[in-house]
Amino acid sequence: MNKVYLIGFMGVGKSSIGKKLARELGYNFIDLDDAFEKKYKISIHRFFEKYGEELFRELEYQLLTSTFKISNVVVATGGGTVCYHDAMGQMNLNGLTVYLKMPVGGIVERLKNVQRKRPLITGKNETELLNTIIERLDNRLPYYQMAGITLDVIDIDMTELVERIKKEHNE
Numbered sequence: 001m002n003k004v005y006l007i008g009f010m011g012v013g014k015s016s017i018g019k020k021l022a023r024e025l026g027y028n029f030i031d032l033d034d035a036f037e038k039k040y041k042i043s044i045h046r047f048f049e050k051y052g053e054e055l056f057r058e059l060e061y062q063l064l065t066s067t068f069k070i071s072n073v074v075v076a077t078g079g080g081t082v083c084y085h086d087a088m089g090q091m092n093l094n095g096l097t098v099y100l101k102m103p104v105g106g107i108v109e110r111l112k113n114v115q116r117k118r119p120l121i122t123g124k125n126e127t128e129l130l131n132t133i134i135e136r137l138d139n140r141l142p143y144y145q146m147a148g149i150t151l152d153v154i155d156i157d158m159t160e161l162v163e164r165i166k167k168e169h170n171e
Contacts, residue, residue, distance in 0.1 A: 098151060
């Protein structure tokens with residue numbers, strides 16, 4: 001397989017891990033959120049406000065399927081990408097899926113002070129943020145668990161993580 005799809009909840013490090021993994025593998029890197037914003041010339045936060053989640057998910061899926069034609073690529077997906085249009089099944093057919101798992105408390109800590117606006121958590125206090133994460137994670141977990149590899153990223157050294165993915169990817 002010459003495609004790696006990083007999946008997991010927002011804030012777990014899909015983009016930063018993806019960039020490093022792509023460098024280590026000699027692959028290109030695509031962040032689906034960045035690709036969306038570049039293609040449609042609007043932030044995801046603003047798109048959600050203006051057009052809603054349903055249209056966003058449709059266009060996001062189109063972007064995802066365009067990666068199926070690309071070789072030697074690491075793709076960081078959006079946290080909810082896996083839940084729509086059989087995206088998880090299609091990623092499993094077209095590449096290696098890696099679920100970057102993090103405990104809820106770690107996700108809360110990372111998302112409390114995020115720089116980038118995230119439409120599903122904007123304006124929430126810490127309790128509301130925690131409840132949103134628990135609810136969404138519960139809904140997404142069955143999809144995340146379909147991944148070819150599951151890695152707990154909270155205490156893993158980045159070098160170890162890249163090596164494990166490379167090892168699994170080459171088997």
